[in-house]
Amino acid sequence: MLAAEFAAKLGAKVLTGEPRDNTEIKGIYCGDLLSWVMSHAPKSSAWVTVHTHLNIVAVASISELSCIIIPEGIKVDEATINRAIDENTIIISSELTAYEICSIAHDCGI
């Protein structure tokens, strides 16, 4: 499923604007320890994290994750959003918990 389609299923907002390419979500990975995520998250996963600082963009792009999903309506730094737009990384903001996001993903066949 495309990242933008999944955002719509979540009733969530894509903070980084219209995605420039068709980024496909092939799984979900939840985690907040950055080097753990870098070594364990499979490529093309959507990454659910509570971190909102600049470095999440580098982690997502270096690990080839398909998008970053910030749960529970946590506010994302403006600088992070701008960096993500520059790096062509999608950030989605959802009001749901990580658990709810994952169960919707499961229902969507992700």
Add this chain to the structure above:
Amino acid sequence: MKLHYEIPANDLTYAGEASSSVKKKLVQLGIDPALVKKAAVSMYEAEINAVIHGNGGFADVEVSSDRIIVTITDKGPGIPNIELAMQEGWSTASDEVREMGFGAGMGLPNIKRYTDKLDIDTQIGEGTKVTITVEFNKRL
């Protein structure tokens, strides 16, 4: 191809820029994506270590058709016990960077796992030089 990057001290704002830039160059060169990821993740871990543990430094990258060699040099405190530092979960990261999600103690073990060669040359009070090699043509 030879590349050189400065790594600013204690400033996580631009941490990862060098690794991201090298990753893009490897993609352009048409290197196998799986190897690009290994090289980029490893360089990122070493770069972050230089920022949060090593007072910054610089990165030198040498890319040839069959391998990439990355050297990250810092003028930090050095690593007193490399065996301990290589253990998964061992970390002396500050509370401040832990709150940002660093400090799992997984960086060096990740580099070890992802590279064909890892050399750590460290002197207490002088600094640390981490050299990582990823071979492109290795057939399993």
